[in-house]
Amino acid sequence: MSSLVPVIADLHREKRTDRPGLRHLLSNVGLPMDIARTRRRMNALVADMGGDGRPVLLIPGLLASEKRMGAMRLVLERGGYVARDWGMGRNLGPRLDTLEQIDRRAEMMQRETGRAVTLIGWSLGGLYAREYAKFAPARVKGVVTMGTPFSGDPRANHAWRLYEWISGFPVDMPPFACNREEKPPVPTVALWSSRDGVVLPACAAGRAGERDLAIEVDCTHMGFAAAPEGIAAVGRALASMRG
Template structure:
């Protein structure tokens, strides 16, 4: 079972979502109360850090120390992917100190969850955006593309991966009924696989582009405050 074709086509709203976010950027930043935490944004399959620029800029304007992953386009997992993220996290920690909260969109959320198990003491929390961490890894419209691009079976990434096991840090999953790429229940997860799930009214592409997606990330970050 995969998302409907109508929901998949809904992702064609991406240019409109980006335009809305650009027009509302100042107002969005004013709605978010950042606390100076270091945030690392991890893009989805075939996306580069530029696709999360709007979110990074708004979170930074709101008072967070938001950083891109500085690794270019995400062509899928490699044997050293977690080591590369570790080096980026170390650089952010040297600049700002304290643990880093990971915000991962789609495939980037799987990286975030697994890295939080790999280097728990460096991570303050994990937020996933339309990430298929639960259920059938083929219950989506992206798994064939993932295998083509990465060269690895969707259920056998090149580093240790326990998708459904919750990281030992606060973990929030953002999901949408009209995602269109990922089956909603796979991104929502089950009790015990994440600490909290927040429904968002956006498409899969909208998680990183639409005002609704950015405000939902801010809500998730706020829910993690001690």
């Protein structure tokens, strides 16, 4: 069951070198079952979304393509939001012009709808979303991150070596200005899971002052973008930003 978590002090007592345990990491192999459950619950997820026509831009995680977030995009579209992929294909890590490319997409959506864009970023995609909101705050209504390691030790996860190998950049030195722990100047909701398995829960939940709200989700890291629990939590995060 999901819960709103204003402060997660206990999680931050973990050592800097801690990473999620092997049991939770292996649970990510359940992705096909998550996808199947979402298909079965599609109508209910759409009915509960309660969209208000806002444009939302979906940014995938490391090595994930736009297709990977297709189920979420479909639910958001049918549920009353104007949902779009980020338009850059597979996420192969940050590039010098990543924020500029996101800006072009956000500008197009803002022209299309006449409204500022809400960014939904999964894992590494959430880091892009947070930094873009600092880069162009006038275009951004809010940011939702899903299992994004924006707080604490950037190596407190099982993905940082892969990130460095794929992107060619040190995990703590991306190719554009980045202060991971600094909260963007817009409403910011962090989705995190104690079953994540890839990112340490504390790093995805953040501390007070690094985000406005943290919501616990009962899913794996892979499930954030595909499991019904992850998609429903995105709906709750978007609802919290109305007004």
